[in-house]
Amino acid sequence: MQGVLPPEIISIMSTVWTEPFWRAASEHRLVLPRCRACSEFRFPPTPFCPSCSSQEIDWVEHAGSGTIYSYTVIRHAVIPDVAAALPLIAAVVELPGTNGCRIIGNIVDVDPADVAIGQAVTLDWYDVRAGESVPIFRLA
């Protein structure tokens, strides 16, 4: 797979607010926190709903297909360990049906010249190590 960081420099640190996300990710499922009180999604997860201040959350599964809201192409290895993985395309993907939730992930296996804002992408998973996966995206 071209366009992902080497596993040895990826460290997933979850908190009580993000643990359900990472647990689902390890099963290759994308779940997003939705306020149980007012039904607004909030991502990344936060202790309080920005709309109504509730702390109640339902974790809702999402297919992960979306559109590129923004992206950057990383061509220089600030960290020497990433040199072999370049270029990296780090994208912000907007997820439909979520009142504007956006998720960050690399776009993989594509020439950076073929990537543009507004393009449709589909979710895939990068298995960093046993039990730890991170979202990545492919052009649809």
Ligand SMILES: [Zn+2]
């Ligand atoms: Zn709310």
